[in-house]
Amino acid sequence: MVKLPHEIELLKRSARIAEAGMKRASELIEPGRTEREIAAEAEYLMRKSGSEGTPFPTIVASGANSWIPHATTSDRVLQKGDHVVVDLGAIYQGYCSDLTRTFRVGKEGSPLIEKVRTTQEQIREEVREGAKAGDLDSLARKKLGKDAKFFAHGLGHGVGLRIHERPSLGPGSKDVVREGMVITLEPGLYVPKRGGARWEDMFLVKKDGCLPLTGHL
Known part of the structure; x- marks a missing residue:
């Protein structure tokens, strides 16, 4: 959905609050911490920064839990070498x-983390007015x-008053990306x-590209 100014x-502003929460989470990635402890600290910081709540349950998924795309935060204790996926919002x-x-x-x-990060960097270069959502997913x-x-x-x-809005950037999607949309x-x-x-980052779609709303850490 196209957004007004x-x-x-x-x-x-919501994106900046999420970044503050992520920064707090990053400070706690060490052996001995639990997933739930990290999620709680990040949510507390976001609340202090002005968040009215979270649009979905905060995910902190470590070790084998990180293999699950949208895992449930647990009392698992972080261990050295673990991958830890942190997915949060304000x-x-x-x-x-x-x-x-x-x-x-x-x-x-790790090479796995670097691969998803660089893939996102490459795909964002293709985001602009008129791009086909399904084509971006395929790329x-x-x-x-x-x-x-x-x-x-x-x-x-897409992101707005709901955490999941159009366009849907998934396999076979017929949605078209428009200037003024905010997408992940x-x-x-x-x-x-x-x-x-x-x-994952949020981007504001422009006529000839996109502007990152997150990505400062």
Whole structure:
């Protein structure tokens, strides 16, 4: 759905709050912390920053839980080497935000994390007025190569007063991206015994490209 200028400003504020929550979560990625503890601390910081709540249950998924695309946060204790998927959002004056990062406990990233991050960077270059949502999803799968079989959901979705709005950026989608829409791009890979990784940001669609509303961390 195309957003009015005042809606875009509210979405930007919601996105900044989500980034604050993610920064707090990133500070707690260490052995001995629990998924639930990290989620609670991130939500508390977002509340203090002006969030009215969360548009979906905050996800902190570590170790084998990271293999599940949209896992339920648990009392699992983080261990060194774990992949940790953190997916969170804020609500500001009714407008939602959606942000995902994947961390590695005690280590500097992984090839899996780097692959989803660079895939998102490549796909965002193709986002502009008139782009076909289904084509963007197909391109993401092409960029992921042989690992695309582990990409278990669509590339993204619109965001606004609801966390999932049109356009739907999934396989076979006939939706068309329009200037003024706010969308997510969230390539993910979920590989048993190897780990899960997702990298999600929000973007404002422009005539000749897109503007990131998140992505500052």
